Amino acid sequence: MLSDPASPILLLDTGVGGLSVMGEVRKALPGVPILFAADYAGQPYGQKTEAQVAARVAGLLGRITERYHPRLACIACNTASTIALGMVREVLEIPIVGTVPAIKPAAENTRTGVIGLLGTAGTIRQPYVDELERNFASDKTLLRHAAPELVYEAETKLRGGTPDRKVLAAALNAMTERDEAMAMDQVILGCTHFPLIREELADVAVFDLGWPADVQFIDGAAGIARRIAHLLEGETFERSGPDRAVTTGDLDHFLALKPVLSTYGIDQIEQF
Numbered sequence: 001m002l003s004d005p006a007s008p009i010l011l012l013d014t015g016v017g018g019l020s021v022m023g024e025v026r027k028a029l030p031g032v033p034i035l036f037a038a039d040y041a042g043q044p045y046g047q048k049t050e051a052q053v054a055a056r057v058a059g060l061l062g063r064i065t066e067r068y069h070p071r072l073a074c075i076a077c078n079t080a081s082t083i084a085l086g087m088v089r090e091v092l093e094i095p096i097v098g099t100v101p102a103i104k105p106a107a108e109n110t111r112t113g114v115i116g117l118l119g120t121a122g123t124i125r126q127p128y129v130d131e132l133e134r135n136f137a138s139d140k141t142l143l144r145h146a147a148p149e150l151v152y153e154a155e156t157k158l159r160g161g162t163p164d165r166k167v168l169a170a171a172l173n174a175m176t177e178r179d180e181a182m183a184m185d186q187v188i189l190g191c192t193h194f195p196l197i198r199e200e201l202a203d204v205a206v207f208d209l210g211w212p213a214d215v216q217f218i219d220g221a222a223g224i225a226r227r228i229a230h231l232l233e234g235e236t237f238e239r240s241g242p243d244r245a246v247t248t249g250d251l252d253h254f255l256a257l258k259p260v261l262s263t264y265g266i267d268q269i270e271q272f
């Protein structure tokens with residue numbers, strides 16, 4: 001059944017991380033209406049238990065879907081996707097696209113066979129990630145590191161602040177404790193907040209830590225956007241005005257993001 005042309009795609013994260021996915025979705029589908037949902041009341045997912053994240057994401061997606069009738073939902077959060085994708089697919093009737101660490105592309109790109117993975121604590125311990133490693137990188141070395149503090153560095157940047165280079169350097173350094181890390185040539189940004197500080201991470205890596213300039217910091221957002229475009233092939237879209245963003249948290253805190261949200265084509269900002 002074809003959707004109402006004005007029905008949006010829902011992107012859900014705990015905060016600004018969803019914007020790294022939204023940027024790519026906008027490029028792939030310029031005419032599609034988007035509803036951007038930020039579960040600030042639940043942030044950080046990365047420090048919660050699996051049961052807390054699964055219950056929260058399934059409940060919230062259910063309520064948002066009832067109110068806004070999206071045609072497709074993208075969980076624009078690696079933590080929520082690696083924990084709850086299967087469960088959410090069972091309870092919602094619309095297509096659900098997840099965002100999971102880009103292990104497959106990293107394994108295809110690497111020349112040295114050594115790959116770093118930065119994510120939240122919740123993401124890097126998931127069996128889902130073990131399975132991605134088994135399926136796509138069983139002959140590679142995957143160095144996982146939890147860097148939840150980078151979520152706040154990205155949030156700070158998008159509110160007009162400057163990410164703390166020392167915090168970035170400490171996170172990158174911690175990933176390179178094992179000897180094999182000398183050869184690492186791919187770093188997967190396995191949290192949707194991290195691509196928002198990709199330039200800063202790359203800059204710190206080269207200039208503060210002396211890493212080779214050809215280490216690539218990659219994420220899966222472009223692939224997610226292609227997947228969404230594929231699932232919506234043949235559908236019609238009517239985006240009659242700027243998009244809407246909703247938050248479960250404090251509205252004033254969210255409104256501080258107004259300038260940055262408007263660069264993504266969002267200008268209706270509401271409490272959910």
Ligand code: DGL
Nearest residue numbers: 017044045046078079192
């Ligand atoms: N952006 C989320 C992710 O991709 C993490 C943020 C959080 O911990 O709430 O995992």
